[in-house]
Amino acid sequence: MNDDKLTQDQAQEKEAEAAAAEQQEQQETAGQEQQEPAAEIDWQQEAERWKAQAEENQNRMLRALADMENLRRRTRKEQEDLAKYASLKIIAELLPVLDNFERALAADKDSMTVESLLEGVNMVYRQMVQIFEREGLTPIQAAGQPFDPNVHQAVMQAEDPAYESGVVVEELQKGYLFKDRVIRPAMVKVNA
Known part of the structure; x- marks a missing residue:
């Protein structure tokens, strides 16, 4: 009888364990069923969030491209204006020289002497030299200097014992x- 009781107890325990296991499995299955819709909602929300982020990034990129194109246009316009009006400053500085020439031409021809004409021309020349110097224009030193092909253009040769070979004897045109930057080399006669 003890054996029967043990077997019945064991059978009841096994049934209880099986029932508990089945109940636990049902709870896990129910929990998974409840979690799956939540997981789907999370993925949908995540997908929508990423889609919104992608749209925002695309809008930012399009704005940046538009800004770049506007910058390119504005820079091109500024460069065109700079090239167009580059000589404006020097022209404005040369206007007083033009005014002096006009005054000289309008002067009474009968009372004008050679000396007064020469003085007026000299005054206008000095005025132009000052303007050019302010702008950065300087004459190239030539006479008595060693010949430098970077700043001198030899157009004649001389044989003068007073000068060493390769020295500029005479400046024919100022450089x-x-x-x-050399804008015009000096035309020179060089000693052979």
Whole structure:
């Protein structure tokens, strides 16, 4: 009888364990069923959030591209204006020289002497030289200097014992530097 009781007890325990296991499995299955819709909602929300972020990024990119295009247009316009009006400052500075020439031409021809004409021309020349110097124009030193092909253009040769070989004997036309750039080399006669 003890054996029967043990077997009945064991059978009841096994049934209880099986029932508990089944109940636990049902709870887990129910929990998964409840979690799955929540997981779907999270993925949908996540997808919508990423879609909104993508749209925002695309809008930012389009605005940045539009800004770049506007900057390109504005820069091009500024460069065109700069090139168009680059000589404005020098022209404005040369206007007083033009005024002096007009005054000289309007002067009474009968009372004008050669000396007064020469004085007027000299005054206008000095005025122009001052303007050019302020802008950075300087004459190239030539006579008595060693020949430099970077700033001198040899057009004649001389044989003068007073000068060493390769020295500029005479300047035939002035050359000029604008700041650090040669805009016209000096035309010179060089000793052989």
